[in-house]
Amino acid sequence: MKKIENKNFILQFDEKDKDLANQVQAVLDKEYSRILKWFDLESLPKKTLIKIYNNKEEYKQNLIPWLEKEGAQYHDWMIADTYDGNINMLSLDLCRQTEAHNDITLDEFLITPIHEFVHVCHRNIIQEKNLSWFSEGLATQLVGQDYYKTNHIPYTAKELQQNFKNLDGSYRVAYTLVGRLLEKYSHSEMLEFAKKPSKVNLQELIDETNSCLSKENELYYSK
Numbered sequence: 001m002k003k004i005e006n007k008n009f010i011l012q013f014d015e016k017d018k019d020l021a022n023q024v025q026a027v028l029d030k031e032y033s034r035i036l037k038w039f040d041l042e043s044l045p046k047k048t049l050i051k052i053y054n055n056k057e058e059y060k061q062n063l064i065p066w067l068e069k070e071g072a073q074y075h076d077w078m079i080a081d082t083y084d085g086n087i088n089m090l091s092l093d094l095c096r097q098t099e100a101h102n103d104i105t106l107d108e109f110l111i112t113p114i115h116e117f118v119h120v121c122h123r124n125i126i127q128e129k130n131l132s133w134f135s136e137g138l139a140t141q142l143v144g145q146d147y148y149k150t151n152h153i154p155y156t157a158k159e160l161q162q163n164f165k166n167l168d169g170s171y172r173v174a175y176t177l178v179g180r181l182l183e184k185y186s187h188s189e190m191l192e193f194a195k196k197p198s199k200v201n202l203q204e205l206i207d208e209t210n211s212c213l214s215k216e217n218e219l220y221y222s223k
């Protein structure tokens with residue numbers, strides 16, 4: 001394994017992913033201050049370690065025990081995580097070997113480390129057991145993955161709270177719900193929700209978002 005290190009990040013990668021690692025480091029350096037600022041953080045307690053795996057079995061071996069702890073299953077679309085406090089991610093070649101990401105572009109791939117870095121920062125302020133619907137919604141929103149918006153939330157609060165990672169289209173749902181929160185609340189209110197996502201009345205948010213979305217859809221189709 002090769003290693004590069006700067007002020008904020010340490011990257012570990014295989015020699016053949018050297019160019020990729022340099023690009024990952026560059027996007028993280030570029031986004032570092034913006035994301036810390038959103039979380040009202042001056043700095044992180046330690047440098048963030050990013051491991052770019054070139055062996056999918058090794059990646060799975062690290063990931064699966066964490067998933068089991070929260071009662072979630074491993075899915076082939078899972079290409080990055082921060083369960084152990086580091087950013088673990090598959091190399092671009094390995095991402096392209098998955099069904100869900102077989103046509104992922106380099107630009108799309110480079111969004112992944114930023115998304116994961118949002119989770120790393122979020123871990124530093126969250127005071128509750130991580131609530132996936134909120135943390136995935138926030139991460140997709142903060143990196144601007146706006147192609148994720150859905151036009152209907154088909155799940156109840158309970159389903160999203162208890163079974164998030166096993167639901168179809170759950171990231172799009174999370175993106176849409178947190179997008180609605182960002183429209184409604186100030187940054188300091190959002191920061192409070194980020195610390196304690198249980199402060200959000202999720203069922204109310206789902207119902208309200210659905211009624212908003214159906215109005216938007218009506219407008220769209222009446223044009």
Ligand SMILES: [Zn+2]
Pocket residue numbers: 115116119135136139
């Ligand atoms: Zn995520």
